[in-house]
Amino acid sequence: MARTSIWQRILDHSHRADPYPLYAELRETPVVRAEDGSYVVSTYREIVALLHDPRLSSDRRHLAEYGTDASAEAAEEDSAGLPPTFIQTDPPEHDRARRLLTWNFGPPHRPDRVDSMISDMLGIVTSEIDDFAGKGGSGTTRIDLVDDFAYPFPVTVICQLLGVPRDDEPRFQAMSDAVVKAADPTTGGIAERQRRRSKAIADLAQYFAELLDARHGPPGDDLLSGLVSGEGPEAPMPYEQVLSNAALLLVAGHETTVNLIANGMLTLLRHPQVLDRLRRGDEPDLAARVVEELLRYEPPVQFLSNSRTTLDDIEVAGTTIPKGSPVTLVLAAGSRDPDFVSDPDRFDPDREHNEHLGFGGGPHYCFGAPLARPETRIALTELAYRLKNPRLVEDPPPYRPSPSLRGPRHLLIEIDGVGPARQRRP
Template identity: 65%
Template sequence: MAKEVTGEVTTGAGVYERILDHANRADPYPLYAELRKTPVARQADGSYVVSGYREIVALLHDPRVSSDVRNIPEIAAEQEAGTALPSSFIRLDPPDHDRIRSMMMRHFGPPHSPGRVDGLEPRMLRIVTDLIDAFAGKSRVDIVEDFAYPLPVTVICELLGVPRQDEPRFHRWSQAIIETIDPTTGTVAERERRNMEVRTELGTYMKELVDAHRRQPGDDLLSAIVTDPAIDLRLEELLSAAATLLVAGHETTVNLIANGMLTLLRNPRVLDRLRHEPDLVVGTVEELLRFEPPVQLLSLRRSALADIDLAGTTIPKGAIISLALAAGSRDPARFPDPDRFDPDRQDNQHLGFGSGIHYCFGAPLARLETQLALGELARRLVNPRLVADPPPYRPNPGLRGPRHLHVEFDGVLPA
């Protein structure tokens, strides 16, 4: 493989394309290892893929790397021509990112609302229990459809104050938005155009919800935000942020839970330990976020605001940057024996939730949901086993998870 020296040679040629190929979705990790041989790799289209742990962390904390998609000409042109909601705060840079994020966080986490997520635990456990209770009398279920999807959807609906019966509507929008961040579907401009169309529809729906919560507030997050005089957001900013929380609040957690159950069934000793050592679930979920993260790639959403010298390569100003988070979390330069699933791993500073100012907003919620989900599945399912390994995978290489995960078992223990 060619070594990038001056920035004129395309490196890592073909490896990244093979990672994106659905034929390699079941096990992309050997390809990630190959990609890491050139930790900053220039692609044929002039973009750069970064795969080393140290290099990814450096860029996630570098103010010269922009998350504002308006700095990408193809996307900026589509946004100027369209009428969709403004970009979500996750697609903005400071100071706008910091301002909107801090406002949305006021009623979600510390310092203003430190107990909101933990206060959801009894209700989350009840949802988990009910879903597993429904397995009784069966010998086979689809963990994705019967458990990993309905759990976070129900939680995010109750948290935000979204009617659960509206799930079919926002599920369609969520799937469409996920497709627009799949680097294998169409051009950057085409994906942005579709993203704006869907976000416009979702924004109209969210405005109806916001208006309803203003008229009749409840104890949900949306009601708290729209009735708080200290929150100074334009309506469009609020709608965009709320739409992001609705979609991101369940899509990635579905994959995290499904990846987790798949990994436990492939590691029966860990599964057996989890049955007898409930506290092991904390380390299990952290290791899962490193070993089989639900967000594997941050593709074509960041750009360089200046020339950046990194790992012997200069990323030129204006270049688009993709971050291979899953490759970084298995970098042997950072994690000993990185291809071994080890829930006792120490110093596990994985990239499962990213890093820096864009660190996952919903990380505390996703952690708790997954801990409860995997802990109860491990404890209550008798002799669970995979029907197919590998299972079929979703198309998106960036948000990687099973489309279905069929599991057989001999019974369900009582809650």
């Protein structure tokens, strides 16, 4: 019987609760070849170098060009009639699409977009925590932090940002789940996963097409309206590209933040001294530092599975990755690399010079980072302040199937009640 590789053990769901000892083993060989023929890179400096290396392409069409087993993807995208999303392209195509999206999302053209949503974010969080009070009467209350809080909060926010009706959540969530499943390397070969992903994105794009067709009157102030109305010096974005990128942003805009909030509360409950500091509220920058350390210590995206292709032979840590090879970058392993960060397995929000790979890096640095940071900061701060004596019911909790988008499927917590919302200056 063949010996199970470290990478196979990492993918095995039985290790989902704590993959970090396996990542330490993986880092002993910075580049390994996986059973599917892809190359897995796990050390910090090597990952950073590759994220900035133009010889590593994000355009999945190169997999077909170099004759890998993902050659069916190009035909699948053609049949769907959609161009790749902007994260599946390289500069300069990527840069133009990203500029158009950024024009309607954030600085320097819309510097107030996220800031203007802070009040609404606080209102959503306050309402959801208020609902906890009615679940258990005057005694002990049991809540599922994922279903009751970490999921509905970012879904509501991304719907507001994109201009999607919140009532449509049951419809688009099934398609979103299909996109996430397609990214799971345990669910088939590269070509099969790419076909499923293309189909799921196409279904979401069809949803957005129907949504836009049903709109009447002047454009709204949401991101989708901005893209369709053609604001910006390089506008308009082609209609099909609007659809594919809107589908991507809807999925990415909540799936990862759900994990970040759930992983964050789980970590705080395991580190009650930090939770107490956050509850006291006398350290103005503590919440921001907690979020940055969570992105390093328990990131929602553990690795980018077969998301890059080499355009040339590339030597990495003494190993030559041949031209045309799929590459997986294990961001979570890199962020805990002891050759880069001291005492990496300790959760320490007071860590100085906290550089991490929680949002990736290079040209494809996470587009939604400016939104995910305040969402998580507000969520964890309000939970810490208002929940009375929160404690875990089950540790470790059950985890979602995906090894790459890693987070609790449920996070059961018992509380002794809910305190009043904080008084804030107008």
